[in-house]
Amino acid sequence: MITVHLEYFAILREQRGLARETLATTAATPAELYAELRARHGFTLPRDRVRAAVNDEFVAATAPLREGDRVVFIPPVAGG
């Protein structure tokens, strides 16, 4: 079990109903963590349409999560 700090943006923030939370999880990777959150909160975006960032840098969905990591899931972007 590790503790991670999540920040939500855009559609994920609205579907979660908050902008940030701290969570204890058994997820070992961003992919596992997203699956856990999606099941709990009903996120509409499937995992393959969401990128992961840890500590303000893009990471692979299978990268290891560590105690205290700041995790952001990035929905499809739409700047401009």
Added chain:
Amino acid sequence: MFKISTAPLDPAALARMLPDARAGACVTFEGWVRDHNDGHPVRSLDYEAYAPLAEKEGARILAETRGKFPIIGAVCVHRVGALALGDLAVWVGVTAAHRGAAFDACRHIIDEAKSRVPIWKKENYADGATAWINCATRGEHAGAGVPPAPPSEA
């Protein structure tokens, strides 16, 4: 310089960052909030960014652009927050010795920024519905009652 701004963008002030005696060309691009997308009347937009990573990824785009085109200066600033029709959402300015590189690099920067930088746009439609652009899922609507929209042009 690539920045996320919560304050309105001032093109004249941004352009003052660019002058250079070696530059013979300056190309700027402005992305404005327009009143329609994919046939739906749009009333306003909300932009949101993951600012620390957006600015890192934006800086990488500018560095890559300098590697691809012989340019001198490059600046891109993207607005976040609630924007009204006609507001300036994004500004790009590029200088180069010659116009070809300045045009090409400016286009490259805005195209890459739209596809890679963690910035999101919610359209608020005239009928009261809303949608996060590019976030609709099959068949259903991500946020509300209009069909999924394709990637939109600024």
